[in-house]
Structure formats: C-alpha cells, structure tokens
Amino acid sequence: xxxxxxxxxxxxxxxxxxxxxxxxxxxxxxxxxxxxxxxxxxxxxxxxxxxxxxxxxxxxxxxxxxxxxxxxxxxxxxxxxxxxxxxxxxxxxxxxxxxxxxxxxxxxxxxxxxxxxxxxxxxxxxxxxxxxxxxxxxxxxxxxxxxxxxxxxxxxxxxxxxxxxxxxxxxxxxxxxxxxxxxxxxxxxxxxxxxxxxxxxxxxxxxxxxxxxxxxxxxxxxxxxxxxxxxxxxxxxxxxxxxxxxxxxxxxxxxxxxxxxxxxxxxxxxxxxxxxxxxxxxxxxxxxxxxxxxxxxxxxxxxxxxxxxxxxxxxxxxxxxxxxxxxxxxxxxxxxxxxxxxxxxxxxxxxxxxxxxxxxxxxxxxxxxxxxxxxxxxxxxxxxxxxxxxxxxxxxxxxxxxxxxxxxxxxxxxxxxxxxxxxxxxxxxxxxxxxxxxxxxxxxxxxxxxxxxxxxxxxxxxxxxxxxxxxxxxxxxxxxxxxxxxxxxxxxxxxxxxxxx
Amino acid sequence: xxxxxxxxxxxxxxxxxxxxxxxxxxxxxxxxxxxxxxxxxxxxxxxxxxxxxxxxxxxxxxxxxxxxxxxxxxxxxxxxxxxxxxxxxxxxxxxxxxxxxxxxxxxxxxxxxxxxxxxxxxxxxxxxxxxxxxxxxxxxxxxxxxxxxxxxxxxxxxxxxxxxxxxxxxxxxxxxxxxxxxxxxxxxxxxxxxxxxxxxxxxxxxxxxxxxxxxxxxxxxxxxxxxxxxxxxxxxxxxxxxxxxxxxxxxxxxxxxxxxxxxxxxxxxxxxxxxxxxxxxxxxxxxxxxxxxx
Numbered sequence: 087x088x089x090x091x092x093x094x095x096x097x098x099x100x101x102x103x104x105x106x107x108x109x110x111x112x113x114x115x116x117x118x119x120x121x122x123x124x125x126x127x128x129x130x131x132x133x134x135x136x137x138x139x140x141x142x143x144x145x146x147x148x149x150x151x152x153x154x155x156x157x158x159x160x161x162x163x164x165x166x167x168x169x170x171x172x173x174x175x176x177x178x179x180x181x182x183x184x185x186x187x188x189x190x191x192x193x194x195x196x197x198x199x200x201x202x203x204x205x206x207x208x209x210x211x212x213x214x215x216x217x218x219x220x221x222x223x224x225x226x227x228x229x230x231x232x233x234x235x236x237x238x239x240x241x242x243x244x245x246x247x248x249x250x251x252x253x254x255x256x257x258x259x260x261x262x263x264x265x266x267x268x269x270x271x272x273x274x275x276x277x278x279x280x281x282x283x284x285x286x287x288x289x290x291x292x293x294x295x296x297x298x299x300x301x302x303x304x305x306x307x308x309x310x311x312x313x314x315x316x317x318x319x320x321x322x323x324x325x326x327x328x329x330x331x332x333x334x335x336x337x338x339x340x341x342x343x344x345x346x347x348x349x350x351x352x353x354x355x356x357x358x359x360x361x362x363x364x365x366x367x368x369x370x371x372x373x374x375x376x377x378x379x380x381x382x383x384x385x386x387x388x389x390x391x392x393x394x395x396x397x398x399x400x401x402x403x404x405x406x407x408x409x410x411x412x413x414x415x416x417x418x419x420x421x422x423x424x425x426x427x428x429x430x431x432x433x434x435x436x437x438x439x440x441x442x443x444x445x446x447x448x449x450x451x452x453x454x455x456x457x458x459x460x461x462x463x464x465x466x467x468x469x470x471x472x473x474x475x476x477x478x479x480x481x482x483x484x485x486x487x488x489x490x491x492x493x494x495x496x497x498x499x500x501x502x503x504x505x506x507x508x509x510x511x512x513x514x515x516x517x518x519x520x521x522x523x524x525x526x527x528x529x530x531x532x533x534x535x536x537x538x539x540x541x542x543x544x545x546x547x548x549x550x551x552x553x554x555x556x557x558x559x560x561x562x563x564x565x566x567x568x569x570x571x572x573x574x575x576x577x578x579x580x581x582x583x584x585x586x587x
Numbered sequence: 588x589x590x591x592x593x594x595x596x597x598x599x600x601x602x603x604x605x606x607x608x609x610x611x612x613x614x615x616x617x618x619x620x621x622x623x624x625x626x627x628x629x630x631x632x633x634x635x636x637x638x639x640x641x642x643x644x645x646x647x648x649x650x651x652x653x654x655x656x657x658x659x660x661x662x663x664x665x666x667x668x669x670x671x672x673x674x675x676x677x678x679x680x681x682x683x684x685x686x687x688x689x690x691x692x693x694x695x696x697x698x699x700x701x702x703x704x705x706x707x708x709x710x711x712x713x714x715x716x717x718x719x720x721x722x723x724x725x726x727x728x729x730x731x732x733x734x735x736x737x738x739x740x741x742x743x744x745x746x747x748x749x750x751x752x753x754x755x756x757x758x759x760x761x762x763x764x765x766x767x768x769x770x771x772x773x774x775x776x777x778x779x780x781x782x783x784x785x786x787x788x789x790x791x792x793x794x795x796x797x798x799x800x801x802x803x804x805x806x807x808x809x810x811x812x813x814x815x816x817x818x819x820x821x822x823x824x825x826x827x828x829x830x831x832x833x834x835x836x837x838x839x840x841x842x843x844x845x846x847x848x849x850x851x852x853x854x855x856x857x858x859x860x861x862x863x864x865x866x867x868x869x870x871x872x873x874x875x876x877x878x879x880x881x
Contacts, residue, residue, distance in 0.1 A: 169771050172662075232732065248864075249725075249863075252866075346846070347843050347846065350846065351843045354839035354840045354843070355832055355833070355836025355839055355840075357832075362846070417782055425821060452843050472593065534877070542873065545873075545875075545876075546873065546874070546875045547876045547879045548873075549877070549878050550735065550876055550878050555733065557731055557732075557872050558708075558731055558737050558739070558876070559731055559739045559872050559874050561872050562872065563873075564823075564845070564846065565845060565846045566845060567846070568848055573727065573739060575872045583864065
C-alpha cells in the first residue's frame with residue numbers, strides 16, 4: 087500500500103511494502119514429497135503401535151486446506167490403563183535399574199535422530215498444525231532436539247541437582263500437551279522426565295498428533311526399552327484419564343488455566359507431584375527511550391509468532407504516551423507487510439489458525455472487542471479461500487476492563503493501551519491474574535532491569551521477545567501455572583531430593 | 588512471670604497483674620474484631636488465659652497488612668533481612684526464661700522447654716545466615732544458544748498463608764523464618780492447644796525491627812480461619828503444617844481459585860526441619876533475557 091494518510095505527523099514520503107503494490111512474492115512452497123505419512127496411526131504403548139482397544143479413531147486435518155491427513159487411534163480408559171501399566175513395569179524393571187550414563191545415551195540418540203529427520207518433522211508440523219514452515223524449521227524442531235540433547239547430559243549428573251541432597255526420580259509421569267508447539271512440547275515433557283529416570287505416558291493434542299507419533303517411531307527406532315515412553319492419542323477425555331490415573335506419580339500439563347485448575351483440584355490431597363504451564367496475557371511495555379524500529383519488530387514477533395497461539399505471547403501492548411503515535415503508526419505499517427497464507431510457503435509470516443474451533447473463538451473476541459468499544463485495526467492482506475485464517479489485528483484505545491485486555495485470546499490479536507509513567511506501566515502490566523511473561527523495550531539499562539524485576543511473571547524479555555532455550559527455565563507466576571520447564575528448575579520438576587540424613 | 592496461676596500468686600501476698608493475650612497484626616496487638624475469646628488450657632484442663640478467637644474478618648485484615656508490607660520487605664537488602672532475623676534470635680535468647688515458663692505451663696518438662704527455646708533461637712540464626720546466600724546457591728546464569736545474557740533468580744512468592752504447626756514455639760519459628768528470610772510476608776494461624784508461646788513470640792518480633800505486617804499471628808479455630816485464608820485471592824501460597832491429610836486436602840481445594848502454591852509439612856517433630864529448601868519452596872523462579880550486542 088502506498089497511502090500514507092495516517093496521523094503520524096511524518097511529512098517525508100514513505101516507502102511502504104504491502105501486499106497490493108506489485109511487490110508480491112512468488113510462491114515458495116516447501117516440497118512434501120519425501121515426507122511419509124501413513125493413513126492410520128495407532129497408539130504407542132509398550133514399544134509397539136496398537137489400535138485402541140475399542141477400535142475407535144479420530145481424524146486429524148490440515149487447517150490450511152481443511153483436508154484430512156490421517157486417522158488416529160482414540161485412546162479410552164482401557165488404553166490409558168495399559169499405557170500406565172507399561173510405564174510402571176518399565177520404570178520398576180528396566181529404567182530405574184539402568185546405569186545413568188546408559189540412560190543418557192538413549193536420550194542423546196533421540197536428539198540425534200530428531201536432527202536427522204528435522205526436515206520431515208518440520209513439514210509434518212506445518213501440515214498438521216498450520217504454523218509457518220519457517221517457524222517449524224527454525225524454531226520448533228531445532229529446539230526440540232536441543233531439549234533432548236540438554237537433558238540427556240543431566241542423566242548421570244543428578245547428584246548435582248540439589249546442593250546437599252541426593253536426588254531420585256518420581257516414577258511414572260502422566261503428561262498432556264497442547265497443539266501450539268506439538269513436537270516441542272513433547273520434548274519439553276519427555277526429555278527431562280526420562281533423563282531423570284522416570285517413565286512417561288504422553289497425550290498429544292487432538293488436532294496435532296502426528297509429530298508426536300513420529301517421535302514415537304524415533305523412540306522405537308532408537309531402541310528405548312519398551313514402556314519408557316508411551317504415547318496415547320485422543321481428546322480431552324483421554325487427557326483426563328491420563329492425569330487422573332491412580333498409578334501416575336507426577337502430572338505435567340500445558341494448556342488452559344481453566345483446565346489446569348480442574349487438574350489441580352483433582353490432585354488436591356493426593357500428594358502427587360505436578361507442574362502446570364497455563365495461560366497468559368503478557369504485557370509488552372514500550373518506553374519512550376526505546377529503539378522504536380526494534381520495538382516494533384519485537385511487538386510483531388511477540389504477538390504474531392505462531393499466529394499468536396503462544397501462551398507467553400505479548401498480547402497486551404503498553405506503550406508510553408509520548409511515543410504512542412509513532413509506535414502505532416510504524417506497527418500498522420509493519421503489519422501490512424505480513425503475509426498470511428500457506429504454512430508450507432517459506433514467505434509466509436502467519437499460517438493457518440489451528441482449528442475451526444480456535445478460529446471461532448478468536449472471531450468471537452473480535453466481536454467482543456468491537457462491542458466493548460475498542461477500535462479495531464486489521465490488515466488488508468489476502469487470505470486463501472479454504473482453511474482457517476485470521477489477519478493480524480489490533481484493538482486500539484483498549485481499556486483495562488475490556489475482555490480483550492483481560493482474557494487470553496490465543497490468536498493474532500493485540501490489545502493496545504498507553505501509559506504515562508514507569509510506575510503506571512508496571513501497575514498496568516501486573517493488573518492481570520496471569521503472570522507468565524512480559525517484555526520491556528528501553529535503551530536505558532537501569533530502567534530495563536528495574537522494570538523486569540518488578541513485573542510479576544516467570545519469563546521477562548528485555549529488548550527481545552519470544553526467545554526460548556533448553557537451559558532457560560520457563561513457567562508462570564500466579565494463574566499462569568506452577569513449576570518450571572527448562573534448565574535445572576525443569577529438571578527439579580521430575581526429581582525429588584533425598585531426605586537429609 | 589506472666590503465667591502464674593492467680594490463686595498461687597495471691598497466696599504469696601501480692602495480686603499479680605494478669606496479661607491480656609492479643610494477636611499480632613500489622614505490627615500492632617489488636618483483639619479479634621469479633622470480640623470472641625477461647626481459653627488456653629493447662630494440660631490438666633485448667634484455664635490459664637483467655638485468647639482471641641479470630642474471625643474471617645481478622646484473617647482478611649491480616650492479609651491486607653501482609654500485602655502492604657510485602658514489597659517493602661522483599662525490597663530490603665538481603666543483608667538487612669539477615670540482620671533483622673539475627674535480631675529476632677537475640678531478642679528470643681534474651682527472653683528465654685519467659686518462653687521456658689510458657690512451655691512448661693503447657694506441659695513440657697523444664698529440660699524440654701529449655702531445649703525447645705534454644706533450638707528456636709538457633710533456627711532463627713540459621714536462616715538469618717541464609718538470607719544473603721540462598722540466592723547465590725540456587726540462582727543460575729543460563730548458557731543459552733543465542734546472543735543473550737540469560738539468568739534465573741529466585742523471587743519471593745509474596746504473601747504466605749501459614750497453618751502453624753502444633754509445636755508451639757520451634758514449629759512456628761521453623762515455618763515462618765524461612766518464609767520471611769526469602770522476602771515473603773506471612774499470616775500465621777495458630778490453632779493448636781498451646782497458643783501462648785506464639786502470641787508472645789509476636790512481642791519478640793515487634794521488638795526486633797521486623798516491619799509491621801511481615802509476620803501476622805492470629806489465634807483461633809482452624810475450621811473458622813483456614814478456609815478463608817486458603818481461598819483468599821491476595822494470598823500467593825500456603826504452608827500447611829499439619830499431619831492430617833484431610834486438612835491439607837480441603838485447604839488445597841480452596842487454594843485452586845487463584846492457583847496458590849501449596850507446601851505441606853506433616854512433621855510433628857520439628858527438630859530437623861531446617862534446610863535452604865524450606866526457603867526455596869516459597870520462591871518463584873524468574874528468567875530474564877537481555878540481548879548482548881552493540
């Protein structure tokens with residue numbers, strides 16, 4: 087687009103790149119010809135792929151085309167029982183008896199094969215979940231491999247995990263993961279658990295089971311003893327069956343705060359261990375002394391990464407009043423260059439919304455935001471005819487009481503508010519029941535340190551956003567969850583210290 | 588001393604001045620807003636004092652005081668918090684005789700009472716020394732694979748609701764000291780059969796430079812106070828010191844409202860319940876990323 091009538095006060099003519107000005111990119115789709123996908127996938131229990139006991143299946147589809155990809159076994163209580171029993175047997179008889187160094191070698195093998203099969207996994211991730219291939223290729227898959235590699239090395243060093251104490255594993259872990267980073271979340275769950283000497287039963291999300299099932303193949307091919315990792319596919323009922331199973335010693339859940347509270351309630355008084363990674367409504371604070379162009383890139387990355395299907399997304403922009411016009415004008419310009427479309431196209435910035443249900447939820451919030459009086463802005467880029475899409479969206483003039491400010495939307499929708507003083511910005515950032523993450527943009531180091539230390543959240547990014555690493559603990563304060571994943575803190579989540587002598 | 592029985596004292600020729608036992612909230616010693624009382628009893632069932640039977644409103648007032656004090660307390664330097672915990676130990680040592688008398692009145696032998704007071708003093712000293720060390724032992728610089736300076740530190744969870752142990756002095760000190768050493772503030776519910784040492788410990792705190800609201804001590808009945816504390820949305824975590832699993836379970840269910848962190852301590856003997864993990868169990872991990880570049 088070439089029109090520059092926005093009220094920015096800029097007088098010089100500006101060059102803007104957009105989707106309708108002859109600068110369109112030629113399609114650059116990733117080829118899928120070497121990706122082998124089966125028509126049917128079974129449950130991975132005790133080292134083998136099997137059908138569900140009652141034979142039920144569900145379909146997983148490509149959200150960019152709405153076409154079915156494969157049929158997947160739907161695990162019932164009986165199947166979960168079988169998986170937990172296999173995990174218990176493997177824990178008692180094999181995994182807890184194995185020399186730690188040897189246990190670590192198995193985990194290293196998984197990391198290596200993930201790297202070898204990275205391209206296939208990236209394409210599968212984008213086909214099944216809708217995320218842009220650039221992200222699955224450059225973020226999800228390499229980080230998943232890195233998690234296995236990092237935790238593999240801990241296996242024979244657990245004596246150093248708790249200063250002054252020994253450490254021992256918890257037993258069988260029941261794990262339920264979401265659809266936004268399917269393979270990466272499987273890695274976050276499985277890698278520390280098995281490196282620490284536990285065995286696992288993992289339930290992937292209903293809409294994105296395929297990379298977890300490919301991971302099952304990798305685990306089988308890596309020669310892991312049967313039952314150390316079991317993967318049961320299904321929907322919410324299957325997940326409930328996993329986390330409520332009597333013989334599970336540890337529950338790890340990543341998903342909504344609503345479901346997390348149900349799980350927490352079910353675990354009350356059980357004495358079981360648990361980690362919960364739940365929702366967020368993170369503030370991204372831009373101060374008047376920020377490098378504005380960098381901040382705009384950070385805002386875009388904060389909310390539009392992975393279609394905004396990110397629990398730590400910077401979904402609230404808090405911008406200091408004195409620079410608000412400039413930041414918002416540049417942000418709109420930058421948003422106009424974002425390409426929404428084919429997840430397999432290497433030019434795509436924003437892929438498909440993960441499911442019809444999630445798109446409905448996002449669209450409901452678009453109506454709510456407008457009805458509540460926030461001022462919507464949506465880019466003009468074209469979107470494909472089929473599939474689930476949402477253009478990048480702002481709600482300007484949003485108020486603290488608006489639902490689009492208070493509630494997690496989990497889509498490419500950013501609520502924008504302004505503040506005047508540092509203290510006001512911090513107070514607004516903290517005015518939420520969530521506390522997963524936050525961003526601070528300022529070129530003044532002292533201010534950045536002060537603000538990050540005063541935001542009540544588990545992960546703070548100063549002059550960057552949405553960065554992840556296996557060595558860096560991740561997890562929430564307040565209603566964003568309990569416990570950490572990643573780093574030594576993430577290892578603690580799968581160990582207990584020996585009692586002092 | 589304060590807990591002499593009136594009849595015995597009168598026989599000695601002087602009518603003693605009896606003490607009104609009040610609660611400790613926000614650095615002050617109010618009575619329960621409810622005006623209600625319970626009786627503290629000697630082991631043989633003889634009433635020895637009236638104590639406050641606190642209400643839900645008292646719990647809420649105490650949480651307000653704890654919240655108001657939290658940022659300031661966490662903002663003190665670790666060195667300063669250490670000095671204040673050391674000061675508590677000094678003041679308790681100086682009042683050993685009074686606490687021994689209270690414990691003896693509760694049924695302890697004089698040897699047991701002396702041992703408990705000494706252990707409580709030593710425990711305070713132990714955690715006084717941790718305030719500027721646990722962060723060094725348990726924080727990390729994380730070697731991330733990108734150009735960032737990345738570190739994880741511990742931060743106080745905030746306001747901790749404490750169901751105090753039955754152990755009248757050592758248990759209370761052992762549960763509160765690690766919480767406040769790490770920058771938290773506390774609301775402690777004292778519901779056991781011997782509330783007088785806890786109430787008197789409030790006086791020690793109040794003369795030890797502990798800012799008002801950092802420790803709040805309420806006496807009364809568990810079934811009236813625990814549920815409102817466990818459900819309170821401005822309480823960040825619970826420390827449940829009870830061997831009864833049903834007590835923990837019901838409090839945990841109330842705590843789900845705002846996903847309070849819950850630590851359960853079922854110990855009846857608190858002699859060995861001392862470690863830096865008592866501090867870290869009431870800390871959050873915060874990871875911060877700063878780019879490294881020009």
